[in-house]
Amino acid sequence: DQQVKQNSPSLSVQEGRISILNCDYTNSMFDYFLWYKKYPAEGPTFLISISSIKDKNEDGRFTVFLNKSAKHLSLHIVPSQPGDSAVYFCAASASGNTGKLIFGQGTTLQVKP
């Protein structure tokens, strides 16, 4: 049973436009959510996170939105740049146990110049 789902395997956007990556979860015990970026042959790189007590968190070009009632979060990248092309994973944890992250399947983002 997939507790964290990213239903879009891939996304293609033009440089300068907005990229929106989506993630759904089923476990109501999750209280901390993260987004990671991953390039081939490298470990995941942390992008941004959000606690369940918030509904929005911004960091530069990256904003994460959390809709707890819908068990849905999204990552907005504005403006998108070609260097943003990578695989993006959302992840969730419960009760502050960051040793137990549950990841989604990933979305491959391609930003075209």
Added chain:
Amino acid sequence: NAGVTQTPKFQVLKTGQSMTLQCAQDMNHEYMSWYRQDPGMGLRLIHYSVGAGITDQGEVPNGYNVSRSTTEDFPLRLLSAAPSQTSVYFCASSYRGAAGNTIYFGEGSWLTVV
């Protein structure tokens, strides 16, 4: 990926062989974890530990064994390798209550079982 060291980087095993993937961190983190990454599956949690002497199963623990005798080390053992264990393995560490930017991943270990 500073502070989490995984060895070996690449390994080819024959079916039925055993081996250990090593993971070490020098940040005195309580939490350590092992994940595997497969195409279309994301990263899946194999085993994790919240401190020395304490381990627990993740999403896909079968065929793997772990121990945590020290805070620094968290080896992952494949008891009898199977082709289904061909994957990329990542080790991670963090402290209790860590924010996302203080969860550290290793660079990965590529394992092929033939």
